[in-house]
Amino acid sequence: MSVIGLPTPDPAVLAGAVLVALTLDLVWGEPPARLHPVVAMGAYLGAVGRRVSRASGTPARPCFEFWSGALAWSLGAALVGGLAWFAAQAMVGPSAVWQMLLLGGLLKPLLSWRMLRDEVRSVEVALAQSLEAGRQRVGRLVSRDVAVLDETQVREAALSTLAENLNDSVVAPIFWFAIAGLPGAAVYRYANTADAMWGYLGERGGRDWTWAGRWAARVDDGLSWLPARLTALGIAGATWVRNFPAIRAEARRTLSPNGGWPMGALAVRLGIRLGKPGVYLLNPSGRSPEAADTAAALRRCGSVVGALAVLAAGGMLGGWR
Template identity: 65%
Template sequence: MAWDWPQPAVLALAVLLALALDRAWGEPPAWLHPVVGMGRWLAFLGDRVAPRAGQPQRPGPRRLLGALAWLLGALSVCAGAYLVQTALSSWHGWAQAVALGVLLKPMLAWRMLRDEVAAVEGALAQSLDAGRAQVARLVSRDVYALDEAGVRQAALSTLAENLNDSVVAPLCWFAVAGLPGAVLYRWSNTADAMWGYRGVRAGRDWTWAGWWAARADDALSWWPARLTALLLFAAAGRRPDEGLAAQARRTPSPNGGWPMGALALALDVRLDKPGVYTLHATGRTPGPADTAAALRVCGRVVAGCALLAAGVAWCGGWAAWP
């Protein structure tokens, strides 16, 4: 029948449509954004699993409670994604592809990341204070003691790390498990951002309650982070550097150091987070041209990852499709 498209073709087209929507329109409004809804759900659950600062707590039960709450939320959002995906399977091929592309788009955010990092360079051209204020939108660290080089290094580090978190990893998990896979990754990454703290945040102690959220995000980000590093070298026209693993180990995160180290090595720049890590210490201090180069390289990674994910889809590697 003319209505019957091979599901791999539907899903491959959905990947490309999601990136096209991101390029054209960026993020949907907050009231319509499913990740904002995940944040509200996480805030609701978090108020019930993390004790207020200073309250006594037992690590074991608190860890278990945090894990159960994470799993409850993950089950709810993934079940919803699976039911939607199943309902779409009876639609015409074009309609399926468009609907899936629209639903996948909020799980990734390349245009917003690109624009925010580019805005740091534009703000630095005005003044150091403007640059600091702009980069504060991207990072949680104290930026007001940073010099111009420090502001630029913070922006480039965030660009590399979030290239994985905001684009490559969601597409990877969509390739592995369809829409539920992308939704699960976005739930995990959002939970880590809200719960994955060793200490007090927003008046609540996450030392034990956020342990599972942090570990789950580490696990789900493990292989996409390493793929992102390889894609960064390829996009920069360089062979993978044998020193990358050593650079990656310099960061506290088991995953963030891979794309950050790859970007530093590929562009031959030094990336510092004072008191935490120094990546590619023999590299140049990045300048304005390096920000432009990093954005070009990362843009190629996004295009390459989209084609790779579409290729996996075309070969039928979609475990979650009914």
């Protein structure tokens, strides 16, 4: 295979790289912050975001803010995609095994299952100690005010984050890696990080993002559309056909066109309620989640990651026959 006259890894190498990345994630977790590409993306977005957004309480300039945000986002995406493309080209060599190992090492920081799993599990451990400990721990996962959450709401916040970020941090990066190689995964993670930092209707952190973050939010919506539904399919598993109408109905209860799909699938699959006070309530006829439901949710989401690993192994072995 080739891209613009330069060689690129074949599908078996790409599949093997996914397996390597998932293995590295399971064994070692996250690289140091100083070496983490997503941290670097966040640093760029933080610095530029202060220039394209307006201070809270100052007059709005919708056209300027929107196009400034769009341009700043696009420049960052071009830089991220270009660096990833050149890095991937540098991995192409005579040995397919080395390509697989090196490309998998580059892909690993763009996906994160172990950290997500451990953070959600730690919320349950903290709740067993005290409600305040649970609030503090879940505050690492969500941007809402955790000081007013009760035990059920703390658990709901953790489980909602688990389902939504299974897509954002695992399924979608792998999906875009399969579609467009390392640049696809890198640009997706950049877009998702930009949405997390800029994609707000209104004020956050003393800045108003209504217009400056609109481009970032819409691009992330588009890139996450199909992966979010595939994530919901993975969570639902064998119950997908039977529960699809219910999952679709729950997904429509959220403002996000994508986040409600994996969250709704988890709520329906486990028979629990998942809500964010004043924003949404999924599967309202379900029961309140308990500690056992956190364990069940982690197993269910872990099975999705396991299925991705099996598919990657099958693609690698099938391509090398």
